[in-house]
Amino acid sequence: MTMLNPADRPNLYPVLPLRDVVVFPSMIFPLLIGRPGTLAAVERAMLGDRKLLLLAQRDSNQEDPTVQDLYQVGVIASVLQTLKLPNGLIKVLVEGLERATALSFTQDSNNSFDAEAATLIITGADSLETRAHMKVGARRFREYVSLNRQLPDEVLITLSNLTEPERTADFMMAHLPLPLPKKQEALEQDSLLEQFKLINGTLEQEIEILKIERTVEGQVREKISRSQRTYYLQEQLRVIKKELGEDGDEDFTDVIAYKKRIKKAKMPKAVKDRAEEEVDKLKGMAMMSPEASVIKNYLDWLCAMPWATITKDNLDLDAAERVLEEDHFGLRKPKERILEHLAVLARVDKIKGPILCLVGPPGVGKTSLARSIARAMNRNFVRLSLGGVRDEAEIRGHRRTYIGSMPGRIIQSMKRAGSMNPVFLLDEVDKMASDFRGDPAAALLEVLDPEQNGTFSDHYLEVDFDLSQILFITTANMRHEIPLPLQDRMEVIEIHGYLRYEKLEIAKHFLIPKQLKEHGIKPGELQLTDDTIYAMIDVYTRESGVRELERTIARICRKVARETVNARGRETVILPDMLEKYIGIPPFKESMIEQGERVGTAIGLAWTSLGGDILNIQASMMKGKGTLLLTGRLGDVMKESAQAAISFLRAHGRPWGVPDEFLKGHDVHIHIPEGGTPKDGPSAGITLATALLSALTGRAVPADIAMTGEITLRGHVLPIGGLAEKIMAARRAGIKKVFVPETNRVDWFDLDEDLRSDIAVVFVDHVEQVWVEVFPPSQSPPSKRDSARAARSTAQRPL
Numbered sequence: 018m019t020m021l022n023p024a025d026r027p028n029l030y031p032v033l034p035l036r037d038v039v040v041f042p043s044m045i046f047p048l049l050i051g052r053p054g055t056l057a058a059v060e061r062a063m064l065g066d067r068k069l070l071l072l073a074q075r076d077s078n079q080e081d082p083t084v085q086d087l088y089q090v091g092v093i094a095s096v097l098q099t100l101k102l103p104n105g106l107i108k109v110l111v112e113g114l115e116r117a118t119a120l121s122f123t124q125d126s127n128n129s130f131d132a133e134a135a136t137l138i139i140t141g142a143d144s145l146e147t148r149a150h151m152k153v154g155a156r157r158f159r160e161y162v163s164l165n166r167q168l169p170d171e172v173l174i175t176l177s178n179l180t181e182p183e184r185t186a187d188f189m190m191a192h193l194p195l196p197l198p199k200k201q202e203a204l205e206q207d208s209l210l211e212q213f214k215l216i217n218g219t220l221e222q223e224i225e226i227l228k229i230e231r232t233v234e235g236q237v238r239e240k241i242s243r244s245q246r247t248y249y250l251q252e253q254l255r256v257i258k259k260e261l262g263e264d265g266d267e268d269f270t271d272v273i274a275y276k277k278r279i280k281k282a283k284m285p286k287a288v289k290d291r292a293e294e295e296v297d298k299l300k301g302m303a304m305m306s307p308e309a310s311v312i313k314n315y316l317d318w319l320c321a322m323p324w325a326t327i328t329k330d331n332l333d334l335d336a337a338e339r340v341l342e343e344d345h346f347g348l349r350k351p352k353e354r355i356l357e358h359l360a361v362l363a364r365v366d367k368i369k370g371p372i373l374c375l376v377g378p379p380g381v382g383k384t385s386l387a388r389s390i391a392r393a394m395n396r397n398f399v400r401l402s403l404g405g406v407r408d409e410a411e412i413r414g415h416r417r418t419y420i421g422s423m424p425g426r427i428i429q430s431m432k433r434a435g436s437m438n439p440v441f442l443l444d445e446v447d448k449m450a451s452d453f454r455g456d457p458a459a460a461l462l463e464v465l466d467p468e469q470n471g472t473f474s475d476h477y478l479e480v481d482f483d484l485s486q487i488l489f490i491t492t493a494n495m496r497h498e499i500p501l502p503l504q505d506r507m508e509v510i511e512i513h514g515y516l517r518y519e520k521l522e523i524a525k526h527f528l529i530p531k532q533l534k535e536h537g538i539k540p541g542e543l544q545l546t547d548d549t550i551y552a553m554i555d556v557y558t559r560e561s562g563v564r565e566l567e568r569t570i571a572r573i574c575r576k577v578a579r580e581t582v583n584a585r586g587r588e589t590v591i592l593p594d595m596l597e598k599y600i601g602i603p604p605f606k607e608s609m610i611e612q613g614e615r616v617g618t619a620i621g622l623a624w625t626s627l628g629g630d631i632l633n634i635q636a637s638m639m640k641g642k643g644t645l646l647l648t649g650r651l652g653d654v655m656k657e658s659a660q661a662a663i664s665f666l667r668a669h670g671r672p673w674g675v676p677d678e679f680l681k682g683h684d685v686h687i688h689i690p691e692g693g694t695p696k697d698g699p700s701a702g703i704t705l706a707t708a709l710l711s712a713l714t715g716r717a718v719p720a721d722i723a724m725t726g727e728i729t730l731r732g733h734v735l736p737i738g739g740l741a742e743k744i745m746a747a748r749r750a751g752i753k754k755v756f757v758p759e760t761n762r763v764d765w766f767d768l769d770e771d772l773r774s775d776i777a778v779v780f781v782d783h784v785e786q787v788w789v790e791v792f793p794p795s796q797s798p799p800s801k802r803d804s805a806r807a808a809r810s811t812a813q814r815p816l
């Protein structure tokens with residue numbers, strides 16, 4: 018129950034309604050005033066003793082409060098200061114003096130009140146209990162201020178200066194965050210003890226809330242700062258790595274990608290372990306560092322090898338035969354031998370026998386035959402040319418310590434092959450060279466050796482690689498140029514080259530259809546007559562194989578394709594005399610035999626890696642000092658053959674009309690035209706001797722006769738190589754008769770019948786047997802013209 022102060026006579030005060038705030042005694046408080054009623058109240062106060070009665074509004078939204086809208090109990094306050102603001106409002110600084118209650122109101126004209134108010138008596142200031150509560154309150158209040166960052170520390174200084182319980186209570190109350198009705202309740206409370214109880218209860222609650230807030234805040238802050246720290250560090254790391262040219266994310270994906278690829282590659286256990294070891298090394302590395310790229314390159318190789326890919330063989334011999342026939346004309350022997358090989362393969366898993374070696378001039382179909390074998394067996398095909406390989410490391414690779422090192426060519430080819438059991442063509446095994454860098458043939462031997470090639474070790478790859486399931490096929494142009502240890506492991510299948518009519522068939526059935534297709538020309542659109550093809554064979558190409566012929570056909574196809582761009586479907590028939598228009602002037606003459614003067618000329622047969630060819634060997638005598646002149650790029654062996662021929666004639670020429678000491682006062686000149694092509698070998702011996710004899714005796718050698726054979730100083734004829742190629746060349750040149758060493762008789766009958774027909778052969782074991790046929794007794798004495806020429810070039814008149 019509120020008690021009025023009996024000592025204090027009730028007084029009349031202008032009433033100032035307060036919104037949202039309760040002012041306590043002793044509080045100095047700035048109020049912003051704008052409502053007309055309120056302004057009027059302040060004005061009245063200023064005219065009087067500057068005192069106001071501050072009463073809180075029950076509802077702060079009420080613009081024009083009536084007496085009923087105000088609490089009865091408020092504070093008498095004194096106006097300390099007023100300040101007119103530019104916006105028409107007035108700022109009034111008030112100081113609360115005492116609690117008072119309005120006893121009666123009088124309304125002023127403009128909705129402003131005056132109230133008669135009496136101060137309230139506050140009880141319990143002296144009670145111990147109040148004191149005790151006050152102490153507790155003060156302690157709590159300190160704690161509350163220390164927790165509440167919104168209250169300045171000065172509040173505590175003021176508090177410690179307060180001794181009166183009443184002031185202390187009001188002060189604390191003024192700083193508590195209580196809702197307006199609660200504050201009003203406290204204001205109306207005249208028992209100090211109750212006031213402190215309210216304050217303490219509120220403080221306890223507030224402290225608890227603040228504590229919880231603190232912890233939560235702390236936790237949040239800790240969490241934020243920890244994640245911020247991590248983020249910050251990570252960002253820094255990323256920036257550093259970026260600066261170094263490394264991308265952090267990539268590292269991770271690289272390692273994962275390799276793991277996946279290793280799994281996918283299905284490597285043998287040992288290889289897999291090795292690969293995984295390397296991936297582990299990679300983990301801690303900067304990806305762009307040279308070390309990492311060496312490892313990555315290595316892993317790329319390991320993962321790219323076809324460790325687990327094995328194609329299923331088709332060992333149906335009939336089907337294989339069909340494929341071989343489909344792809345190639347003729348080649349009876351090679352095809353048979355290949356089918357035998359496949360037959361054995363059908364019975365055993367791996368052939369430990371010799372490796373097939375296809376030997377023959379270029380363009381005879383060695384490569385395409387190997388490709389056909391792969392097709393017939395349903396295996397992948399890969400080709401590796403060994404031409405010019407002179408370093409063992411090319412076969413076996415370089416050690417990984419070299420920057421930019423790579424596996425050798427065998428492993429590279431196996432990657433390309435894409436399976437562990439391809440048909441692997443080793444091309445041109447005869448063109449390998451060996452030097453100080455090691456012998457590639459030795460490495461190749463290991464590759465081909467069925468006892469060793471199951472665990473082939475490449476210097477780069479370092480892990481064993483199984484080559485034992487491969488079907489190796491080798492090729493060479495010249496058998497005798499294959500390194501001997503390799504020859505021992507090989508079964509040679511010779512492919513000699515083709516005769517005119519065979520070339521015609523190949524062109525008609527294989528080359529032309531293939532080229533038409535490649536050039537997008539329909540079969541009806543281009544016709545080449547047989548005569549045209551023969552012309553191409555005879556005067557546009559001169560070769561054992563058909564490579565040049567195929568190129569010539571391709572040239573025609575290109576021209577025709579261009580001509581008929583706008584006239585598709587039109588048929589072009591090419592006759593022999595149109596060839597010049599399409600492919601230019603023929604590079605060769607119809608016959609390769611030199612026409613004209615025949616004395617001193619004899620035709621020999623040569624065998625080179627390009628196949629067979631004829632040699633027009635020319636000899637002449639002239640005044641000089643007895644020197645032998647050799648021109649036309651002759652090799653040493655051929656030069657020696659020439660020496661031997663001269664020696665034989667000096668010793669045994671007399672019965673044939675060769676003058677004694679014919680070298681005295683004369684030089685001998687031997688020339689072999691087409692000097693661009695190097696010529697060597699001993700097999701021109703009998704031809705050189707015959708040409709010399711012709712020059713010395715002035716008797717001509719018939720133009721359709723050719724000969725081949727090495728001679729000894731006694732005139733014996735020794736065997737030669739490459740008979741088939743030579744006979745083919747002779748036929749191409751239009752030769753009708755050939756002299757062949759007796760010792761080569763077996764080889765002759767080994768030749769295809771087609772090759773042997775239409776050409777006469779004479780087997781000889783002494784050079785004089787040639788002369789008997791070439792210079793029959795009926796021919797002597799020589800014709801006038803011949804002898805005139807011979808007289809010019811020889812010292813003495815022949816017999």
Ligand code: ADP
Binds near residue numbers: 379381383385563567
């Ligand atoms: P090589 O490897 O012996 O040098 P290629 O295999 O490259 O020869 O053959 C050259 C071209 O001639 C290829 O297009 C090939 O198909 C073709 N060819 C060679 N011989 C024959 C043949 N007997 N039948 C069909 N085409 C052949």
